[in-house]
Each structure stands twice: as C-alpha cells, then as structure tokens.
Amino acid sequence: MLSSIHAGRPFLKMHGLGNDFVVVDARTAPFRPSTDAIRFICDRHVGIGGDQLLVIEPPTVEGAHSRMRIYNVDGTEAPTCLNATRCVVWLLLQEGENGSLVLETLGGLIEGLQPAESQIALRLGAPRWNWEAIPLAAACETLFLDLESGPLAKPTAVNVGNPHLVCFVESRDAVDVPRWAPALQNAPLVPEGANIGVAELVAPDRLRLVVWERPGILTQACGSGACAAVLAARRRGLTSEDRITVEMPGGVLEVEVHDDERLVLTGPVAVAFAGYLPLTLPQTVSVKVAG
Numbered sequence: 001m002l003s004s005i006h007a008g009r010p011f012l013k014m015h016g017l018g019n020d021f022v023v024v025d026a027r028t029a030p031f032r033p034s035t036d037a038i039r040f041i042c043d044r045h046v047g048i049g050g051d052q053l054l055v056i057e058p059p060t061v062e063g064a065h066s067r068m069r070i071y072n073v074d075g076t077e078a079p080t081c082l083n084a085t086r087c088v089v090w091l092l093l094q095e096g097e098n099g100s101l102v103l104e105t106l107g108g109l110i111e112g113l114q115p116a117e118s119q120i121a122l123r124l125g126a127p128r129w130n131w132e133a134i135p136l137a138a139a140c141e142t143l144f145l146d147l148e149s150g151p152l153a154k155p156t157a158v159n160v161g162n163p164h165l166v167c168f169v170e171s172r173d174a175v176d177v178p179r180w181a182p183a184l185q186n187a188p189l190v191p192e193g194a195n196i197g198v199a200e201l202v203a204p205d206r207l208r209l210v211v212w213e214r215p216g217i218l219t220q221a222c223g224s225g226a227c228a229a230v231l232a233a234r235r236r237g238l239t240s241e242d243r244i245t246v247e248m249p250g251g252v253l254e255v256e257v258h259d260d261e262r263l264v265l266t267g268p269v270a271v272a273f274a275g276y277l278p279l280t281l282p283q284t285v286s287v288k289v290a291g
C-alpha cells in the first residue's frame with residue numbers, strides 16, 4: 001500500500017551542518033516544480049521540509065559536470081548556496097568521479113573536492129565588492145553601508161555568488177536576529193534582498209556566526225555566509241588570519257584564504273533519509289489553523 005501511495009519521484013534529504021535540502025535528480029527526466037510545489041516540498045509541516053529544494057540538471061556549459069538549481073522556501077531561485085553545493089558535489093562524487101568535479105550554478109562554476117569521507121571542500125572564485133555587483137540600489141562604499149537596525153549597524157556588503165550583508169557585534173547570542181535582521185534584508189538599498197550575517201570575532205582565527213537568509217529564515221549554518229563573514233572581517237582589518245574557523249549553530253566550517261581572496265570552504269555533509277515525492281504535487285498549500 002505504501003508504495004502505491006508514494007510512487008512519485010525519488011528524493012534525498014541531505015544537510016550540511018543542519019542547513020537542510022531536498023535533492024531531486026533531474027538529469028534524465030526534467031523536473032520543473034511550480035512555486036506552490038516548491039513551497040509545499042520545503043514546508044516542514046505539510047511537506048518534506050528543508051531550507052531549500054535542489055534540482056540537479058545536465059550542465060549548460062563546457063567543463064561542468066552538472067548544473068544545480070536552488071529554490072528558496074518561497075519558490076524564488078537563489079544564485080548560490082555553498083552548503084547545498086557541498087552536498088550535491090558529495091552525491092555526484094559517489095557515482096565514481098575522480099575525487100573532484102565542477103558544478104554549475106546561477107552564481108557561477110564551483111569546483112568541489114573530497115578531502116575525507118564525509119567532507120567536501122569548495123574552491124571559490126573571487127568575491128565581488130562593487131555596489132552594482134551586490135547588487136545595491138545606489139552607488140556607495142560597500143565596506144560600511146549606511147544602514148542600521150537595532151544592534152545591527154554599518155554592515156559590509158559582499159557578493160560571493162549571492163549577496164550578503166555582514167554585521168559585526170560584541171556578542172552573537174545577545175542579538176535577537178529575527179527581530180532586527182528583516183529591516184536590513186528588506187532595506188530599499190538592497191533591491192534583491194540579501195542574506196544577513198551576524199558575526200562575532202571571538203579570536204583572530206575564529207568567528208561565531210548566525211545567518212538570517214533570504215527569504216527570511218534563520219538557518220543552522222550557511223556556507224556562503226561563512227565566506228562573506230571571513231572576507232568582511234579581513235577587509236575591515238579585524239583579522240589577518242588566512243585560516244578561520246566559523247562556528248554556527250549547526251557546527252563549524254573551515255575557511256582558507258588564498259591569493260586575491262580566493263577561498264576554500266571545507267566542512268561535513270550528510271544524508272538524512274531518502275523518500276518519494278507525492279505522485280501529484282499540490283498547486284496550493286493550505287494549512288488549517290486550529291480554532
């Protein structure tokens with residue numbers, strides 16, 4: 001009986017430090033979920049649950065092994081997600097690739113390698129700092145933006161494939177992030193929104209970070225957020241270390257800084273479970289509220 005109910009497409013639930021994803025392989029059979037289907041799949045009450053839906057497709061550029069599309073919980077497409085990239089690189093390497101491969105995302109090509117059994121490292125391209133590339137709505141210096149929301153003031157903006165604003169604070173845990181971060185995320189200066197990092201430098205080689213991601217969720221970990229925080233800390237002169245451990249609620253990622261701010265991001269990935277999508281994906285999500 002179970003198999004006749006759940007005979008839809010297979011998926012894998014994976015995570016990198018609790019930043020969790022529903023992964024669908026669409027390399028041989030296309031998968032183009034509607035906005036409502038994406039919302040349903042990511043919904044933790046009525047669907048499967050995840051911070052994002054990842055769809056693996058054939059590559060569109062030479063040199064890439066596959067292309068990964070990344071959908072946020074509201075159905076919008078994100079240009080990059082580095083924990084997702086680490087999970088999908090790991091998955092594709094299980095198919096017998098030779099220890100490394102290049103994954104195509106909207107945010108660019110990323111090379112992934114497997115330094116140890118459940119670890120994936122990514123070699124990233126150069127970050128972008130100019131205001132048009134973030135993107136911001138008006139010309140300005142991106143190292144200290146003229147924005148403030150409660151204890152979150154003067155963030156640094158950087159695009160590491162996706163846009164981040166990083167705020168440095170005395171104590172990460174003292175900040176009520178869901179209260180203050182949305183005003184920065186939705187500021188008119190940031191027309192496409194941004195992921196908001198709240199970072200505390202606890203030692204020259206150690207940051208504590210939490211990220212309020214687009215479209216308004218607090219995640220257990222954020223790979224691109226970790227990279228953005230390291231780059232911002234160095235550009236602001238808060239540290240000059242070139243190996244920095246970034247501690248997030250879900251665990252730690254290691255960031256190495258090479259020439260021209262080219263980063264290598266390393267951390268664990270895990271498979272949580274496998275399952276099947278429903279045969280028919282709902283077009284609208286309706287959740288009954290008691291009372």
Ligand SMILES: N[C@H](CCC[C@H](N)C(=O)O)C(=O)O
Nearest residue numbers: 081082083162214222223224
């Ligand atoms: N958690 C992800 C970032 C997702 C960013 C996404 N929410 C966006 O809209 O840019 C990471 O590990 O890099």
